[in-house]
Amino acid sequence: MDPTQPAPPTSNITVRRGEPLVVVEHVDKHYGELHVLNDINTVVNRGEVVVVIGPSGSGKSTLCRAINRLETIDSGSISIDGQKLPEEGAALAKLRADVGMVFQSFNLFAHKTVLENITLAPTRVRRMSRKAAESEAMELLDRVGVANQAKKLPAQLSGGQQQRVAIARSLAMNPKLILMDEPTSALDPEMINEVLDVMVGLAKDGMTMIVVTHEMGFARKAADRVLFMADGRIVEEATPAEFFDHPTSDRAKDFLSKILDH
Ligand SMILES: Nc1ncnc2c1ncn2[C@@H]1O[C@H](COP(=O)(O)OP(=O)(O)OP(=O)(O)O)[C@@H](O)[C@H]1O
Numbered sequence: 001m002d003p004t005q006p007a008p009p010t011s012n013i014t015v016r017r018g019e020p021l022v023v024v025e026h027v028d029k030h031y032g033e034l035h036v037l038n039d040i041n042t043v044v045n046r047g048e049v050v051v052v053i054g055p056s057g058s059g060k061s062t063l064c065r066a067i068n069r070l071e072t073i074d075s076g077s078i079s080i081d082g083q084k085l086p087e088e089g090a091a092l093a094k095l096r097a098d099v100g101m102v103f104q105s106f107n108l109f110a111h112k113t114v115l116e117n118i119t120l121a122p123t124r125v126r127r128m129s130r131k132a133a134e135s136e137a138m139e140l141l142d143r144v145g146v147a148n149q150a151k152k153l154p155a156q157l158s159g160g161q162q163q164r165v166a167i168a169r170s171l172a173m174n175p176k177l178i179l180m181d182e183p184t185s186a187l188d189p190e191m192i193n194e195v196l197d198v199m200v201g202l203a204k205d206g207m208t209m210i211v212v213t214h215e216m217g218f219a220r221k222a223a224d225r226v227l228f229m230a231d232g233r234i235v236e237e238a239t240p241a242e243f244f245d246h247p248t249s250d251r252a253k254d255f256l257s258k259i260l261d262h
């Protein structure tokens, strides 16, 4: 061995791109009797793309919402970029600004134009000038392929276009992390790919992403890691190839046989 060369990386199932950005440790949450998050532990490194899949009711959305502090947790800890999630106040607002969130149901402001939807937070929260915010917004709209829709209201756009605007809006805050909860589930089939293409582009650009989706093509193409959840637990954590080709748990085998048969 050449002592001037760094040691080869030790075997590791995951692609570890950077230092930890999101650290989830022993997180528990109940809704009454229901143990909706059961001892959740995971680390998402900077630049990693993690796809979360699992049956309905397994806790995927709750986990996403907990990471963005839209839900409280009973115990355990979640930190982002070395900072424990604040309970409330200015520190929480700052954290929210650092974490982009894209939902199934676009959630654009209906009475504001596409351009205004993008510039609102940067001008109000980041105190950017309108001119600078608009020029950045136009670049982002161009990046997601809807620059020609800037003056329209959301209702005048297709679902796929609206979701791409929602992605551009989350990017406008220059987030450290983007959480997406079933971003293509509400879309007509012919619009799914235009949104997935934008998501693959973000992944290639090195954006750290946690994506709840049943789009297996996206998971295979873009994910570094798949988390499979069932009954509030992370049952499997593996690379997409390992997970889809060699699931180890009965729960995952059963789930995959159901979704892949269609
Ligand atoms: N506010 C709430 N109050 C009580 N129970 C809730 C609440 N929100 C979610 N639950 C329950 O917690 C469980 C997990 O819900 P969650 O939305 O996280 O599941 P999910 O994995 O995202 O499911 P889906 O694939 O259907 O979106 C479900 O049984 C749900 O009914």
Ligand SMILES: [Mg+2]
Residues within 6 Å of the ligand: 060, 061, 062, 181
């Ligand atoms: Mg959900």
